[in-house]
Amino acid sequence: MDQKQTERRVEREMEIDASPEAVWRALTDAAELMRWFPPEAEVTPGVGGEIRLKWGEHWDGRCAIQEWVPGARLVYTWMENIAPPDVETGQPSKPLLVDFLIEGRGGKTVLRLVHSGFGPGTDWDAMYDGVRRGWLFELCSLKHYLERFEGLDRRFTWLHRRPAASRDAVWAGLLGAGGLFGAGADLSDLYMGERFTAASPTGEPMTGVVEIFGPPKDFAARVDQLDGGLFRLHIDAYPDRGVTDVYLSISCWGRNEARASDIGRAWEGALDRALAESV
Incomplete structure (x- = not known):
């Protein structure tokens, strides 16, 4: 062929x-x-x-x-x-x-x-x-x-973790109730264009609109508390190597450097805690 x-x-x-x-x-x-x-x-x-x-x-x-x-x-x-x-x-x-x-x-x-x-x-x-x-x-x-946001610099948080668990288990642990978004939020069953509400590690609620939802691999949203910035969680799996890669990124435009850094550190801590507790 x-x-x-x-x-x-x-x-x-x-x-x-x-x-x-x-x-x-x-x-x-x-x-x-x-x-x-x-x-x-x-x-x-x-x-x-x-x-x-x-x-x-x-x-x-x-x-x-x-x-x-x-x-x-x-x-x-x-x-x-x-x-x-x-x-x-x-x-x-x-x-x-x-x-x-x-x-x-x-x-x-x-x-x-x-x-x-x-x-x-x-x-x-x-x-x-x-x-x-x-x-x-x-x-x-x-x-x-x-x-x-044309012309505005982006403040970008990009995190990578490699937990010892399958992609399905990581997805359920991070987006299910008690995972990355708090005990009262279950984001494991959404659809594109849906509005959602969840907790966030910054201490303020997280609300926004789902841009991409493809379990057990991808969740991305436009977030009100980021002034319309983008939040993305994606999970790659390589079963032949026994590897699962977790990536979390946050894009903020127009936020000052200190505020963006605080947001990034809060989500980094939340990701590590959620992986340790639920996976």
């Missing part, structure tokens, strides 16, 4: 209430990237340049730019050396490609993403699933930033 016919790809399309120029800047300017995507970014513009995306010591990828058409198209390879090797040759797989198409339409912008090159084998399943789910949230973050 032809390899191209068996490759998998992630495809997303969304309308953003912003100009094509603003969307292009958000995709290609390091300061803009850090306002919605990674906590650290570097950009060497143009074909032959690169975009570096970094989440602390956990992910640090250099993306080689293949096409650079300002306001219209951006293509780059995806974070070198993270794809599984070719099962037949044992050699590194060909690079994954990220392709953004930007089109102005009716005073807004339609952004199309194609992330291609995922193999058909089971050795690709975890990566494909993680990237598919990741872009669902990250593009939501991009739209949220450009439509509500």
Whole structure:
């Protein structure tokens, strides 16, 4: 079977209430990237340049730019050396490609993403699933930033933990009653667009709107007490290695540094307590 016919790809399309120029800047300017995507970014513009995306010591990828058409198209390879090797040759797989198409339409912008090159084998399943789910949230973050907070720096909390438990057990322990959101809240059964109320470790209630809900993997919400900022919990699992990764992130725009740091520390403590007590 032809390899191209068996490759998998992630495809997303969304309308953003912003100009094509603003969307292009958000995709290609390091300061803009850090306002919605990674906590650290570097950009060497143009074909032959690169975009570096970094989440602390956990992910640090250099993306080689293949096409650079300002306001219209951006293509780059995806974070070198993270794809599984070719099962037949044992050699590194060909690079994954990220392709953004930007089109102005009716005073807004339609952004199309194609992330291609995922193999058909089971050795690709975890990566494909993680990237598919990741872009669902990250593009939501991009739209949220450009439509509500364009030009404002983001205060970003990003936490990673690796508990000795299955993904199902971690999900139930964190989102069920008595978990991360307090004894009176059970957030294990929500739907997109639903309003919710829960406790928070900052001492004030947590209310907002569910943006993403995909048990036992993903919960993301727009939170009133963060001035409309974003809260995300996602859980990845690698059963063949006996590994479960828990990630919690909080994006605040317009909050001062001290306040954002206090919020981050409160949630870090709450996550550690909930994992220790319920998992």
